[in-house]
Amino acid sequence: MSKNLDFVKFDKVDKSYDGKVLVVKDLNLDIAEGEFITMLGPSGSGKTTCLMMLAGFETPTNGEIYLDKNPISNIPPHKRGIGMVFQNYALFPHMTVYENLAFPLKVRKFQKDEIDKKVDKALSMVSLSGFEHRMPGQLSGGQQQRVAVARSLVFDPQLVLMDEPLGALDKNLRESMQYEIKHIHESIGVTVVYVTHDQSEALTMSNRIAVFNDGKVQQLSSPDKLYEEPVNSFVAEFIGENNTFAGQVTNMSAKECKVKLNDGTEIVANPISVKSNGDKTTVSLRPERALINTKEKMDNNFKGKIEEVIYHGDHTRVRLDLLGNKEFILKVPNSSANMDIKMGNLINVSWNSHDARALDPK
C-alpha cells in the first residue's frame, strides 16, 4: 500500500474574519499520511487559523480543504474524526481521567469492555496507568498534557492536530514532552499537524515544517533544509540565529556573486534570490559558519573588533563590529586555543561564500 501523499490538502484556501484583512492568503499545502508536520510562525501569522479550519471550527472564506481526497468544508467538527490537543489541554474538569478518555469512545457507542481496553492502552502509552480515577485538577501540568494527548489518540484517529500543546509547560518538561510526543508519533504512525511558535520545538519534532508569516507559507521543507538553506530573509531570521549584511549585488555569476556593502567593502556570497547586478540584497550567515583565526582556506576573510563576550559554558558568544555590522555574533567553542578573546581585540573572521546566502532585502 503506497503512502497517500496528499492525505490532507489545502487547496487555494483564503480566510478572512472581517472581510477586510486576509488572515490566510492562498494557502496550498499537501500533508502526507503518517507525516509530522509543524506550522511554525509568529503569533498572528495565520497558523492557528489553518488548524482551526482543518478541525472544522472555522470555515475557509475561499478554497477547499480535502481530507483523504474528500472535501470537508461542509462536515461539522464532530464528524471529521480528527483528534485534537488544545493549547490549555481542554480536559473536562468535572470528569476523571478515565471519563475524559472514555468520552470520545462513549459517543461512538463502544462497548464498556472495549472502552476499558482502549483507555488502558492509551494511558499506558503516555505512561499514566493508574491515574484513571484522578480529576484533571489533581494532576500536574505535564500529566494533564499527557492525558490530553492520550485523549486525542484514544479513538484511533488518522489525523491529530496539536495547537501549541507544550506552551504552558516549563522548559525541562517541554523538552521531555517533545521527545515523548515524537516517539508516540513514530510508534503509531498517525499523521500529526502541530502548531507552535517555538522554533526549537519545531526543529526537533517535525518531518517537515511550514513557516508561516503574514498569512502565507514562507517555506515548507525539512528542519535541516530550513535551517541550512532558508529561501528568504524572514525564514533566515526566524529560524535560529543569523548575521546579516545589507548591500547591492555587483558581480553576478551562476555560483557566486559579489555584494557591495554599505561601507564599501565587497563580500562573496551565494546568490539565492538575487537575479542581476544592482539588486538590493540581505546576506545571511549562520554564526557557527564563521570561524576565527582559522587555517582553513576560505574566500571571505575580514578583521573585526570584539565588542562583547558572553560566557555560556560550552561555548562563548562573541559580539563583533564587523564590516559596519555591530551585531555580528560568533559562537566560539570552549577550547584552550581560543584564549585571546578579550574585549577590544581585533580578530580574523573567515567564512565560505557558499554559506553566505544572498536573500531578498528586508
Place this chain on the structure above:
Amino acid sequence: MSSETGKILTTDGIPLEVSLKKAERKNKIKAFLLVAPLLLFLLITYIFPIGDMLMRSVDDKMVTEMLPKTFKSMEKWDGKELPSEEVFESFYLDFQKLVEEKRDGKLSTQLNYTKNGFKSILKKLRRKAKNFEEGNYKEQIMAVHQRWADVEYWRAIQRRAPAYTSQKYLKGIDMYKNEEGNIVSVEEDRRIHRILWLRTLEIAFFVTLLCFLMAYPIAHLLATLPMKYSNLLMICVLLPFWTSLLVRTASWMILLQQQGVVNDFFVMIGLVADDSRPEMMFNKTGTYVAMTQILLPFMVLPLYSVMKTISPSLMRAGKSLGGTPFVAFWKVYFPLTIPGIGAGCLLVFILAIGYYITPALVGGASGTLISNQIAFHMKSTLDWSFASAMGLMLLAGVLAIYWVYNKLVGVDNIKLG
C-alpha cells in the same frame, strides 16, 4: 531523627507555637477590629430583630402579668370543678387593679382570643364590681353572669397562665390546641394559611423555573458574545435594577390589565376576541409574569459569572472528540454550569418565597403570598406575635431548603461570581 520529639524551640528558646501565636496576635486583633463595625451592625440590625421576633412569637406574658395572683392561686386547682374562693378573690383583686390602671380592655381582648364570650362578661363584671362587698367573692362574681359559674371559662383563663405559647405557630398552619389540649386542624373552610403556604411554594418554584429557562440562554449569550455586544446586553439585563421596583410593577399593571397594551395587541392580531379579553392581572398570571421579570437578573448574573469562566475550548474539545453539539453541551458545558444554576436558583427561590410588593400590587386574591399575610397582620390586625411566628416559619422554611440544597448540591459548589 533524634529522640528529641518535644516542642520545637526558636533560636531564643521560646517554644515555636508560643512565638507564632505572639507574632500573629497583632494581625488577628487588627483583622477583628476591621470587621468589628460590620459585626456590630449585623448584630443590631439582624440578630437582635430576629431574636426579638422569636421572643414575640412565643411570648404570652401579657395575660400572665395581668393576672399574677389568680394564676398563683390556680396552681392548686385541678380544673375539674369550679375553683375555690381563693381563686375568685385573687381574680377580683387582679381585675380591680387592672381597672384602676385602665388595662382591663386589653385583658378582655386577650381572653376573648382564647374563648369567645369573655368581652361582655368582663364588661359586666367591671360595672358590678364597684359595689362588691368584702368577702365571699365567689358568690358575688358568679352572680354577675351565669358564665362566671361555668367551669369552661375558668379553664380558659387557666390556659393563658404559661408565659410562653406555641399557639401562634399552630395558627400559622391552621391548627390549634383544643380545650382538651390536643392539637387539631381547624375546619376545612377556615383553612387559609395552608393554602397560602402551598401557593407561596408553588409560585416560588415556578418563578424559579421560568427564570432559569429564560436566564440560561441569555447568560450563555452574554458569556460568549464579543465584548461590544455583550456590554449592551448586560446593560439591558441590569436596566431593571436601576428602576424602582414599584415603577416596574406599576408598568406591568399598565401592560397586563384588561384594557392594557398586551391585551390590545392580542385583540389586534386576532388572538382573542375583544369581548373576551383574558384577565392577566390580579391573579396568579400577573404574579408569575411580574415576579419572573423582576427576579430574572438574579438568575442571569450568577449563571453569567460561571459561564464566563468556562473555556470555549472545552466545547470545541467535546465536538472534536466526536460529540454532537448537543452531547458536547449536555455532557461538558451543562455540568460545568451547575454551580451557577445552584446559586441562581437558590437566590431566586429564596427571594421569591418572601416576595411582597409585587404580589400585593398585581396578585389580587389568588396571587398573594404568605408575606402579604404577614404584612396584613403587622399593619391591620396588629397581631404582631402571629406575624412574627409566620415570619419565623418562613425563615425556618428557607433554612430547611438551604439545608436540603446543601445535601443535594453542596454549598461549596455555589458560585456567585
